Amino acid sequence: MASALFSPLTLRSLRLEHRGWVSPMCQYSCEPETAEGVPTDWHLMHLGSFATGGAALILTEAAAVNPAGRISPRDAGLYNDAQAESWTRIVDFVHRHGTAETKIGTQLSHAGRKASSYWPFSGKTGTVPAAEGGWDPVGPGTGAFDGYAPPSAMTGAEIEGVIADFVASARRAVEVGFDTIEIHGAHGYLLHQFQSPLINDRTDEWGGDEAGRNRLMLAVVDAVREVIPDSMPLLLRISASDWAEGGVDAEASVRLARAASERGVDLVDVSSGGAVAHQTIPVGPGYQTGFSAKIRREAGVKTGTVGLLTSAGQAEHAVATGQADGVLIARAALRDPHWWLRAAFELGHELAWPPQYERAMPRRTF
Template sequence: MPALFEPLKLRSLELKHRGWVSPMCQYSCGPDGAPGVPNDWHLMHLGSFATGGAALILTEAAAVNPQGRISPRDAGLYNDEQAGAWQRITGFVHRHGAADTKIGVQLAHAGRKASTYWPFSGQRGSVPESDGGWSTVGPSRSAFDGYAEPAGMTGEQIHGVISDFAAAAVRAVDAGFDTVEIHGAHGYLLHQFQSPLINTRTDAWGGTEEGRNKLMLAVIDAVRNVIPESMPLLLRISATDWARGGVDLQASVRLAAQAAERGVDLVDVSSGGAVAHQDIKPGPGYQTGFSERIRREAGVPTGTVGLLTSADQAEHAVATGQADGVFIARAALRDPHWWLRAAFQLGHELAWPPQYDRAMPRHSF
């Protein structure tokens, strides 16, 4: 059996194989519906990956409070209407997943990168309150490139965000999600606190690596305490800021080890996003080395992501121990049946939806 199609068990969650869907923001909530509520677009988008053979789907970032949304069109999981809409989607995935597909939600707060225009709006930067935007917060009064300056968070606000993550996790369980991922990457709030390039606080929430990691670990504890013991907890991190003086790989190894001690079952390893002056030289598999180091040195299962587009690339990453699973993103947008194609190309028989059985390839795909 190809390594990519070996099963994996995380706590009581059994995944049919190691080919997964990476979180991808759709910026498609509203404008007609209630803020943060996923709709038919999300059902179609995520459902297509389920019928396409993915073993695990992670949703786009779902904000834990209204101010945590990346844009006015981003999803949330901070009220019951949003939870009910997500439940419709988890039910579809569970009923129609070709590979007994599981689905998890990514919980997030965008911090100083919140209240921005969505990519296809034709505009860039922070959305003013007159156009549906809001004031943002961060660890310090330091703005991201071209965005509005955030307010430095008070201790009360920090504890409020921790509680918001926990409340969103409870809603995630009630909405039928199989797992929860905490978004600690890409320059959003938890990563902002972690990065010395952004967090200039001198109180207990900054000053040292221990202080800068405190919010990330507190959120992990809060979420782990409210989800079932049998449910795995995932954490997405940026392994490096790609900038001098920022988070580096060894710091991420230490963070991952602490996260595992607190009950994180898999670290979803990405990189970058903290600052605009990052120096990234992307290429196929350019992040797999980060995943391998964290997996080996922190002793925690990892997922890898980033310009892995072919079945052979994904197979190599798993077979050589660079990761326990591969998250597919842009390649999945181009081909929502990526996993059915990959199984065929690697000589593995993966169940097809019965409605598509007549199209099952025999000699080529």
Template sequence: MATPALFKPLSLRSLEVQHRGWVSPMCQYSCDPVAAPGVPHDWHLMHLGSFAAGGAALILTEAAAVNAAGRISPRDAGLYNDEQAAGWERIVSFVHRHGVADTKIGAQLAHAGRKASTYWPFSGEKGSVPVSDGGWGTVGPGTAAFDGFAPPAAMTDEDIRAVIADFTASAVRAVDAGFDTIEVHGAHGYLLHQFQSPLVNDRTDTWGGDAAGRNRLTLAVVDAIRNVIPDSMPLLLRISATDWAEGGIGIEDSVHLASQAAEHGVDLIDVSSGGAVAHQRIQPGPGYQTGFAARIRRETGIATGTVGLLTSPGQAEHVVATGQADGVFIARAALRDPHWWLRAAFELGHDMRWAPQYERAVPRHAF
């Protein structure tokens, strides 16, 4: 039987990814905000390690903030000090040792901007965390707040250049920790997306105005990281292909950004959508974002990954086999079934290695 498209390898620079089924970044909001802020620990190792044992070929970490103020919540992970880097290095080593698909792992580097210092989803609270409860002041392109959050301080040119330096330093830490790739988080209404979106960025200086100005920070971060990581290491960029709101980013804007990103050394666009404003009108459905990835791939030639309500192996196989994307990122479906990729291989008729400890459970007739 021919190898299913989902299980064919993909080369990104010198990185060989064994198949096209990957783990999307998923924040766990599980770091200790007092004893070890931003430091990943046993929960993160178990969470990501289960996907490695379950057959994922590429795992992206949750958003790792590039400085303390860039964390989405006080319980978010970071990659801006040595203790955090050591925590990630332990997880990277574990994934490399136990991944049954020669699993690769990438660090997603992020800054939440005006959406930082918020309560985590299962806290029982909503909105911004006050300083008295462990929160901090936030920053953004301007002073307009995301609905229900505290207003940010408008970033100065010096602030912006400091954030670029923070992304660069975190990238160096990621390389030193043994990560196989890096993804820049430029989506979901976080800082880089805030600068990209005309619904948020009303600056008139070099970091705003037209599309070139609004995309300048994202491309500057890409350039800075590309300059400090090995040429052999692929660089990924997650974007929101549309703001789902009138006057915001549309797919044409994202095609243009993806084309520029490719020229600046990005190797794959991880295509998501939304998050810039609360009044967005998303139209969800199975694979509802895949068309964006397909258009970017078709019109720019850059590799793309797609995500969003892709839950079954048959769906994922169809997306890759028809050339809509080069890879499929699995999120909530992976939380429900950390062995999603082993099940996918069985359902698609692909012979995939299992961990020897689990071989007695290899299915013969039904998963």
């Protein structure tokens, strides 16, 4: 039988050879002392390994749309020429050496109140002070994420400025040669902060009811969609649940996804959590696929699913049963950058290997 996971998918004019993709994963490997937010050889190696490993679509780590939007001082950006030049080198490498007509997209982001944080392997937690290269974070209000410095509440002009920054970064992404763009509206970062009733207590047009809280995310969608080619698909990552009482839930996420689709989003990348520290997540294999399935079914939009999907069988089941249109692999890909080559073999699909590696191809004996 033909594999559902290894069947093609077309988003606008972008044809993906199969439905096994790389989820965005921050590497915290830029070198702020010499080049703020500029991807390095580490990023080339990291993303390039997935290209030679058979992934059909690679999404980069979150690329901040302005300096204050970086999660940490070691995070990447796409807001200046030096960053764009480095990303171009990586995009060209992926297109040249990919084994499955590999495509690559960037994830545009602003960390909001979670910005200027220490990177995971720094040995420290919380907000990086100015003396160590940090900066003052911003958010919808002054409420801080647990253990972080309080942000400044954004003014209306600052909000409009962030929308303009997403537009400028989207234009750079097109110039760099990315095949698609994903807007990061999940995991407790700025757009999700505005969306979540657990964080956004504004009473102006950017807060209040659900329409007001969704306004910034949808305004960014509208603005980015307007400046990228009509042929380029636009993706949106959301947290389908805050996993906390009174927060975003699956029903609200269906409504958001439907509105985003009506504005030109072609696929919703469904994750969850990250808004507040007191979340309670029942983590387990495939624990988020139900959200993806519900959004796909009720919002009428294509979805991707992610979260402890580690085996070829799990990924195949998610696509074959209509829970998602694509599966994004993260930690499993770090353990095995050639995950897609192995998965194709296990599912009986012939996926091209790099010619340099063909001597290592497993041979079927049945």
